[in-house]
Amino acid sequence: MTLALTLAFALASAALPPLDLEPVCIGDLAPHNAFTDLARSNGRLYCTYRESDKHALGSDGKLRVLVQGEDSSWSSFALLEKESVDLRDPKLSVTPKGELMLLCGGSHYVDRALVTRKNFVAFLKPNADAFGPLQAVEIDESIRTEVDWLWRVTWHEGVGYGVVYQAITGSSGARLVSTRDGLHYDHVSTFQISGEPNEVSLRFSQTKQMVALVRREGEDAAAYFGSSAAPYTEWSFRELPERMGGPNLVQLAGGEWLAAYRRYRPNGQRTALALIGLNGSLQQLAVLQSGGDTSYPGLLVEGDRLLISYYSGHEGQTNVYFLDLELEALLGAR
Numbered sequence: 001m002t003l004a005l006t007l008a009f010a011l012a013s014a015a016l017p018p019l020d021l022e023p024v025c026i027g028d029l030a031p032h033n034a035f036t037d038l039a040r041s042n043g044r045l046y047c048t049y050r051e052s053d054k055h056a057l058g059s060d061g062k063l064r065v066l067v068q069g070e071d072s073s074w075s076s077f078a079l080l081e082k083e084s085v086d087l088r089d090p091k092l093s094v095t096p097k098g099e100l101m102l103l104c105g106g107s108h109y110v111d112r113a114l115v116t117r118k119n120f121v122a123f124l125k126p127n128a129d130a131f132g133p134l135q136a137v138e139i140d141e142s143i144r145t146e147v148d149w150l151w152r153v154t155w156h157e158g159v160g161y162g163v164v165y166q167a168i169t170g171s172s173g174a175r176l177v178s179t180r181d182g183l184h185y186d187h188v189s190t191f192q193i194s195g196e197p198n199e200v201s202l203r204f205s206q207t208k209q210m211v212a213l214v215r216r217e218g219e220d221a222a223a224y225f226g227s228s229a230a231p232y233t234e235w236s237f238r239e240l241p242e243r244m245g246g247p248n249l250v251q252l253a254g255g256e257w258l259a260a261y262r263r264y265r266p267n268g269q270r271t272a273l274a275l276i277g278l279n280g281s282l283q284q285l286a287v288l289q290s291g292g293d294t295s296y297p298g299l300l301v302e303g304d305r306l307l308i309s310y311y312s313g314h315e316g317q318t319n320v321y322f323l324d325l326e327l328e329a330l331l332g333a334r
Helices: 327-331
Strands: 005-011 019-021 024-027 032-041 044-052 062-068 074-080 086-094 100-110 113-124 148-156 159-166 174-179 184-190 197-204 210-216 224-228 236-239 244-251 257-265 268-276 282-287 295-302 305-312 319-326
Touching: 024 044, 024 062, 032 319, 044 074, 044 086, 044 305, 044 319, 062 086, 062 100, 086 148, 100 148, 113 148, 148 197, 159 184, 159 197, 159 210, 174 197, 197 244, 210 244, 210 257, 244 295, 257 295, 257 305, 268 295, 268 305, 282 327, 305 327, 319 327
Parallel strands: 032 086, 032 295
Antiparallel strands: 005 019, 005 282, 024 319, 032 044, 032 305, 044 062, 062 074, 086 100, 100 113, 148 159, 159 174, 174 184, 197 210, 210 224, 224 236, 244 257, 257 268, 268 282, 295 305, 305 319
């Protein structure tokens, strides 16, 4: 299904002309299709997301993986599921072995009350036609709880890094962990952040610093942006002037950081794009046509193109969308 989409730009307080595009709705098989990510592995572009009937506390989620063909069309590559486990928030990364790794959270409910939460991974070997089985992740016992959530893993120089948080009311723990196999994760450091930090996207800068974009749910709920040099035990964080849900970011060739996230406004939620400076500045770039339950974007920069996946309920059913646009068109009007 192909839908017309208008990308409405805003720079500071000045309105910019809209850019008309022809994006694609690529995920609409379930009543609720959400929580997306993108990765290119062995020359093929993959998109993953969750299928269920609700955002939460509905039927147990299954994870769909799509692959893009040479004609730019999308087709189903895999459907991952686990009995009595609600799978959600799938994230894709490419391991040092060249495997496509799918990481996800898995919640077990009794009478729709959360009992345990674990992470699972599945690997797609180079040139394989199917993922291997879902395997439980092992978190360092010094920080392990019954409700751990490792939200995303980013690889750098042979090591994978992610941040574990616990779904415990009032918890301020956001703990950096590392792995070499995608299955076993050791504690590296703990972020000294209040306000219930949870979803964290880690990336590495052109100068090999680790950066973190952090969602917060407590206090003023403003997002944090931080950086650290190896061995990533000392961090410097700045508060951003925006609340962010499902945050993702990628560094552009000029060194700037492009972020995509759920933007909260009195007239509803939208999926937005912005530039983040190391000094904590935030420059709004664009708001995608979106609304209702929306966000959790996947991002890839390939040459002069920006690839985006995200989900939105602005047309009633919550579906997954894909957008391929020129970076120059997005950045040139600044």
